[in-house]
Amino acid sequence: MKDYLVLRRACEKIYYAGGGDFWFEEGTIGNDNHILYKAYTLSIFSMCIVMTVLEILAVFAGDFPDDEHSDAVTFALSHTMVLAKMSSVVARKRVVRALCRDAARVCAAHEDPQLMATKARIIRMNVAAYFACVYGSCVFYIFEGLRKLYFDGTHFVTIVTYWPSFSDNSASATAFRIICTLVLNLMMLPMIAFDSLAVTFLIIIKYKFITLRQFFERLEGEFCDVASRESLEAATELFERRVKEGIGMHQELLRITKELDKSFGILIALSVCLSFVSDISLLLSLTLAEQLPFTTSLKIILFITALLFLLAEFLCNAGEITYQASLLSDALFHCGWQQLGGSGRGRRAARLLVPAAAAAQRPVVMKAFSMLQLTYATFLTVVRSMYSVFALISSRKKDH
Incomplete structure (x- = not known):
């Protein structure tokens, strides 16, 4: 499937x-x-926005039991960052539109259909898995609310807001809690859509670098084929033209990568912060509470899974861009320049490869907030740091 259709969807x-x-x-x-x-x-x-404000008020001014107060803190933090993430992309709508146009066009003439089919399948799998994690968590929050209503004798609740209070079990309070649940599920749709667009761009750019590498790897074969059928001069002319085309595509890819960083850098950075802070909070609530019901444990585990999955999608796919871009210099070196001979055109074509290979050796590393490198190493560092902070807080709370 062409990138045009993938991005349009x-x-x-x-x-x-x-x-x-x-x-x-x-x-x-x-x-x-x-x-x-x-x-x-x-x-x-x-x-x-109204629901998020009420969640923030519940954290600072509400009087709720420990479990509901913990949920209020988690959702207030999560939803504030979700709104900030979406706003950061909306504010750059013109840049994202241009990014869609450029990403759909660059390297399009040289894409391998089989490779594109693999890419489309990977995008669908990533988006579907993320969708399942998010709404799986939402389903078990609803189950937990129903369990509290029918087995604990309290009330149905998924989102903890400043109003209604914990003791308010009136019909209007119940209706408002149900409305908040519907708003929660509605809020997840644009969040998933924006996150999925960012992930789609990362995967597409990764495959663009793969396509460009394969383009240079085919040059020697094309040169030898034309040289055997026509002449060395015709093959050299083709080689020079191809090299110029490849260098142009590489420069365009480097520019698009920078634009991608500008467009979705804040979204990815906030996702890293959200995953780090929320996962620590959720892990603490999971391990420090006594005898959590099954539905409560499962909703927390699925929430953690969704956050970690999104973090892995962003950092690992961005790391793949860095890795695939690093392979380009070898492809340039082995593209067959040694077959050109000593003609003027051949020397010119060979000289073109020198600055191109030097540019390809510079690491293509995406950064969030122009500081946080989006790589495999960063993913492992974030997860390890998360566990270290969780273990420290957990041990201190157990001591007290």
């Missing part, structure tokens, strides 16, 4: 979730300036 999901039209072709997906769509978007994000 990702943008369609954002549009239908209320995030706006991020596709570079005006009117192809929809009109996000239409008054009805603006009302739809405003209603979704207004409900999410």
